[in-house]
Amino acid sequence: MRETAILARRALREGLRQPDALMPTLFIPLFFLIVNVGQVAKIFPTGGTPFLHGQNYAAFQLPTSLLTAASFGTAALYLVEEIEGGYFDKLRATPIPRASIVLGRLIAELPKSVIMSSAMILIALPFGVRIRAGLGGYLLLALLIAIWAAVFSGFMQLIALKTRSAAATNSVGFIFFPLLFLTPNFVPRSQLSRPMEIAATLNPVTYIMEAARSLVLDGYDWAALGRGFAVAAAAGVLVLFLSIRTVNRYD
Amino acid sequence: MTDASAAIEATDLVKTYRSKEGDVDAVRGVSLTVAHGEIFGFLGPNGAGKSTTVRMLTTLLTITAGSARVAGVEVIDDPDGVRRRIGVALQEAGLDLRQSGRELLTLQCRLFGMSAAEAADRTQELLELVELTEAAERRIQGYSGGMKRRLDLASALVNRPDILFLDEPTTGLDPASRLVIWDEVRRINAQGTTVFLTTQYLEEADQLCGRLAIIDDGRIVSEGTPAALKSQLAARLGPGADPSLDDVFLDATGRTRERVAGEVQEVQA
Numbered sequence: 001m002r003e004t005a006i007l008a009r010r011a012l013r014e015g016l017r018q019p020d021a022l023m024p025t026l027f028i029p030l031f032f033l034i035v036n037v038g039q040v041a042k043i044f045p046t047g048g049t050p051f052l053h054g055q056n057y058a059a060f061q062l063p064t065s066l067l068t069a070a071s072f073g074t075a076a077l078y079l080v081e082e083i084e085g086g087y088f089d090k091l092r093a094t095p096i097p098r099a100s101i102v103l104g105r106l107i108a109e110l111p112k113s114v115i116m117s118s119a120m121i122l123i124a125l126p127f128g129v130r131i132r133a134g135l136g137g138y139l140l141l142a143l144l145i146a147i148w149a150a151v152f153s154g155f156m157q158l159i160a161l162k163t164r165s166a167a168a169t170n171s172v173g174f175i176f177f178p179l180l181f182l183t184p185n186f187v188p189r190s191q192l193s194r195p196m197e198i199a200a201t202l203n204p205v206t207y208i209m210e211a212a213r214s215l216v217l218d219g220y221d222w223a224a225l226g227r228g229f230a231v232a233a234a235a236g237v238l239v240l241f242l243s244i245r246t247v248n249r250y251d
Numbered sequence: 252m253t254d255a256s257a258a259i260e261a262t263d264l265v266k267t268y269r270s271k272e273g274d275v276d277a278v279r280g281v282s283l284t285v286a287h288g289e290i291f292g293f294l295g296p297n298g299a300g301k302s303t304t305v306r307m308l309t310t311l312l313t314i315t316a317g318s319a320r321v322a323g324v325e326v327i328d329d330p331d332g333v334r335r336r337i338g339v340a341l342q343e344a345g346l347d348l349r350q351s352g353r354e355l356l357t358l359q360c361r362l363f364g365m366s367a368a369e370a371a372d373r374t375q376e377l378l379e380l381v382e383l384t385e386a387a388e389r390r391i392q393g394y395s396g397g398m399k400r401r402l403d404l405a406s407a408l409v410n411r412p413d414i415l416f417l418d419e420p421t422t423g424l425d426p427a428s429r430l431v432i433w434d435e436v437r438r439i440n441a442q443g444t445t446v447f448l449t450t451q452y453l454e455e456a457d458q459l460c461g462r463l464a465i466i467d468d469g470r471i472v473s474e475g476t477p478a479a480l481k482s483q484l485a486a487r488l489g490p491g492a493d494p495s496l497d498d499v500f501l502d503a504t505g506r507t508r509e510r511v512a513g514e515v516q517e518v519q520a
């Protein structure tokens with residue numbers, strides 16, 4: 001645990017020291033937010049669209065942007081760089097549990113993600129976006145997104161540990177891409193076409209998105225929140241188990 | 252031969268890398284004993300299995316067959332016990348380029364269990380030892396090759412290891428930087444640390460090592476003090492021969508000057 005905390009602090013320092021690496025994480029989701037809202041906001045006016053619960057369409061899209069920002073997996077790129085450069089072996093030569101090397105990075109994702117989400121929410125405020133659930137809702141939202149960021153990074157790190165190559169990690173990472181878009185990201189699930197609805201229902205990311213959206217639009221919808229946090233926790237347990245196993249078997 | 256007091260004792264070490272493209276028998280039964288306080292040289296051409304052997308002895312690679320005791324600890328049974336007693340500087344000086352030299356050493360100290368205050372003191376000591384105090388706050392990104400090697404060496408010393416493993420510590424360095432590392436290695440050894448170093452430079456082995464083994468194609472083909480290896484070859488070559496360690500190396504690895512020259516010409520043609 002002690003080593004995990006030490007390595008988490010280091011990963012955090014590394015992330016903050018490379019702000020240019022975080023910029024795309026912030027600007028690509030913001031770009032999509034502006035473009036998406038600009039294109040369809042007229043179809044979904046605040047007054048005539050019940051699923052907006054009186055907010056504007058940007059509020060509906062905000063969770064999508066937060067999730068996109070949390071799904072870059074930059075931590076895995078640092079890890080693979082470390083494997084390629086040999087520093088990973090230097091860490092493995094110290095008498096620490098190997099799991100702490102991977103876990104340190106995952107824990108560092110949590111505060112990084114909270115900073116990122118907060119920045120995006122701040123940027124959205126002048127456009128009339130409000131979190132209906134208030135300050136507590138903001139904290140829950142940031143926590144949920146942060147868990148997802150750690151989970152996503154965890155899966156990317158698994159790929160990094162298996163392939164040990166930056167190029168492969170980048171390209172294999174694209175298998176997660178559909179997960180973000182086979183979701184009710186433009187309209188609620190009930191208004192999707194039948195095939196899309198089935199895909200979205202099977203996609204675990206859907207439940208995280210719906211939980212996040214409920215906090216923004218609706219206040220505390222405990223059923224939606226329960227599903228969202230349950231999915232995030234289950235994915236977290238799975239990725240922890242796989243990460244620890246993979247790093248312990250690393251040869 | 253079992254010598255419980257040996258610093259390193261490897262018995263029939265084997266490493267087979269398995270992959271989809273096929274298996275590679277990188278090390279095919281290496282046995283060696285290194286006594287406490289020695290500087291032991293491990294020589295061999297590219298691909299001979301030097302790094303693979305070092306990585307097995309330092310717990311970084313699983314052992315396919317055979318066994319090894321390092322600093323009195325069985326590598327397979329208690330890898331963390333081995334890690335606490337050894338220092339490792341690998342062939343690619345693996346450093347985190349985003350940290351400063353001081354940060355890297357402090358982190359390394361902390362991972363060996365030191366408190367923040369102990370780590371700060373030990374880091375300062377090591378920075379002075381390898382003469383990096385002035386560059387200590389700079390990112391490693393901007394260090395020269397020689398500085399990186401020295402920092403890597405310092406990071407291998409944080410825990411005052413009984414045994415120091417150096418995989419090609421001077422490859423790629425200019426002659427002056429090489430001498431600095433040699434001095435450092437001698438100084439560390441004089442303080443009682445056993446040194447296991449691999450090298451492709453015969454002069455380095457001649458200068459530094461009390462004893463050496465030559466490995467070729469995963470097997471040890473020759474072993475002894477530099478002087479003994481030279482005189483054995485001199486005796487075989489007959490009166491008037493005065494072989495250098497180069498000749499010993501070429502002879503032991505089945506390479507001749509003529510053949511090496513021929514290969515060079517083929518490449519040029």
Ligand SMILES: Nc1ncnc2c1ncn2[C@@H]1O[C@H](COP(=O)(O)OP(=O)(O)OP(=O)(O)O)[C@@H](O)[C@H]1O
Pocket residue numbers: 268270275276277295296297298299300301302303304342451
């Ligand atoms: N991860 C690996 N997977 C498959 N084969 C490997 C791997 N690492 C090394 N080898 C092979 O094992 C053999 C021994 O490699 P090793 O790196 O131990 O040699 P070396 O003596 O250190 O060489 P060099 O002087 O070039 O560093 C080589 O044939 C090499 O190609």
Ligand SMILES: [Mg+2]
Pocket residue numbers: 301302303342418
């Ligand atoms: Mg090597």
